[in-house]
Amino acid sequence: MQWARLQLDIGCQLRRGAWYRVTRMGALESVVDVNWRPHAVPTYALQEAIGLPGVPDGTYLVDAQGRAAFLKEPGIGSANAPGPQARLMSLVIRGILTRKLPWGLVLIGVFTSLVMEIVGIPSLAFAVGVYLPMNSTAPIFCGGLVRALVDRKRGGGESDAGPGVLFSSGLIAGGSLMGLAFAGLQFDYPLWVPRLRDALALGPRILPAAFVASSIPGLLAFLVLGALLYRFATKP
Numbered sequence: 001m002q003w004a005r006l007q008l009d010i011g012c013q014l015r016r017g018a019w020y021r022v023t024r025m026g027a028l029e030s031v032v033d034v035n036w037r038p039h040a041v042p043t044y045a046l047q048e049a050i051g052l053p054g055v056p057d058g059t060y061l062v063d064a065q066g067r068a069a070f071l072k073e074p075g076i077g078s079a080n081a082p083g084p085q086a087r088l089m090s091l092v093i094r095g096i097l098t099r100k101l102p103w104g105l106v107l108i109g110v111f112t113s114l115v116m117e118i119v120g121i122p123s124l125a126f127a128v129g130v131y132l133p134m135n136s137t138a139p140i141f142c143g144g145l146v147r148a149l150v151d152r153k154r155g156g157g158e159s160d161a162g163p164g165v166l167f168s169s170g171l172i173a174g175g176s177l178m179g180l181a182f183a184g185l186q187f188d189y190p191l192w193v194p195r196l197r198d199a200l201a202l203g204p205r206i207l208p209a210a211f212v213a214s215s216i217p218g219l220l221a222f223l224v225l226g227a228l229l230y231r232f233a234t235k236p
Helices: 084-098 103-118 123-131 134-154 163-184 192-200 209-213 216-233
Strands: 003-006 019-024 029-034 037-042 046-050 058-062 068-072
Touching: 103 123, 123 134, 134 163, 134 216, 163 216, 209 216
Parallel strands: none
Antiparallel strands: 003 019, 003 046, 019 029, 029 037, 058 068
């Protein structure tokens, strides 16, 4: 089954933003199913398409003849901004809409979770480690190592309101806020935004260029945060 969303208001009984089943896709005109009746619409109005054979899923910019000319790079979920959770939900929803949900993989996940629970491994933590990329699971693993060192020194597990948990929560919230602030500094308007961005870029002015371009500053900052986490978590 092929689906497309009406992206433009073309002055007919179709509702903009609604999903319709596509029965025929042409270069200039397409036919969608509206209450089991065919309805012709301009192809350029169907900006997003799912499940169309030979057409990669995505948002397209069309030319004057209504032909798809450029694929618009999406935000979250693209190669430049991967979003594992959003992509996972997108795959599930897309599979339901197109009736092509890979039930074999779903059942494999169900039985794998059952096996993990039987052997005493939390299935949720295992699933998170499976579908998250390595660059996301590596910091989680390092945090688990710090937690193991803290529990060994304290002689027992830490409560949910312990200093280590609270410090970790603050790091998560602070990282989110800094990410939003960094995204806001990428705008070039108003004029004070690029000036502030240049003023905050102290690294290239005080450190060697090779050092700034490498991963060493990030690794050092990560080690410092790990040491601070261990210090606060082991406080009596």
